[in-house]
Amino acid sequence: MIKVGDTLPPTTLMEYSEVEGEGCSIGPNAVDVAKAAAGRTIALFALPGAFTPTCSAKHVPGYLAQFDAFKAAGVDEIWCVSVNDAFVMGAWARDQKTGNKVRMLGDGDAAFTKATGLTLDLTGKGMGLRSCRYSMLVKDGKVAVLNIEAPGKFEVSDAATLLAQVKA
Template sequence: MIQVGDKIPAATLMEYVEVEGNGCSIGPNPVDTAKASAGKTIAVFALPGAFTPTCSAKHVPGFVEQHAAFQAAGVDEIWCLSVNDAFVMGAWAREQKSAEKVRMLADGSAEFARATGLTLDLTARGMGLRSNRYSMLIKDGVVTSLNVEGPGKFEVSDAATLLAQAQAGI
């Protein structure tokens, strides 16, 4: 499992873009994790699935609401990762009103989740291999804090916990 001090794995995530610009076309666009995190401080949170109850009611809204506070703490971007496709993540972004606040990034084949060792097998629930629920701060591609939830929990990966770590310079 990825640890504090490790570089994040090289992977290609997908982001659904609704407005053409900044070199991105409308529709799914690749996001190279190494290039996208270089020279930046990124608040990352990952979750089992888009449109799921805890994720939609608590996890994403907390980060959307705290966007300005994260910026004030020196965080350049907030990323939400889920093992869903870019079209689902795009629809969820619209529903969560996360535009310009949280980048909703699809890890459709669980490439990033597997590479971090933070997977969750929900096959018994008909959802297959998913990402575990966690949050982490990344500075220039290196993990500086990591908060991994226990099974079925939502206690340490919330926006308030990661924001406190960002404010403390962790």
């Protein structure tokens, strides 16, 4: 399992773009995790699934509400990672009105999630292999802070907790 001091796994996530720009075409675009994280400070949070109750009502909205505070504290980007395809993440981004505040990154084949060791088996609930709920502060591709939730909990991966750790 990934831990503080480890480098993010060299995998590819997918991001749906509705507007062309900076080398991104409309539609799904590959995001090389190592390249995207290099030289940047990232508040990354992951969750079991797009459009699910806690994720939609609390997790994403919390990071959106704290966007300015994260930027003021030196965070370059906020990433939301879920084991969903880029099309679902794009639709969820529209629904949550994430705009340019939170990058909604799909881990459709769960390669990133498996490489971190932070998987959650929800097969019995009809959802298959998903990501645990967690947050991390990433500096230049390395994990500086990691908060992993117990199954079914939402206590330590919220925006307020990670923001306090960023400011510490």
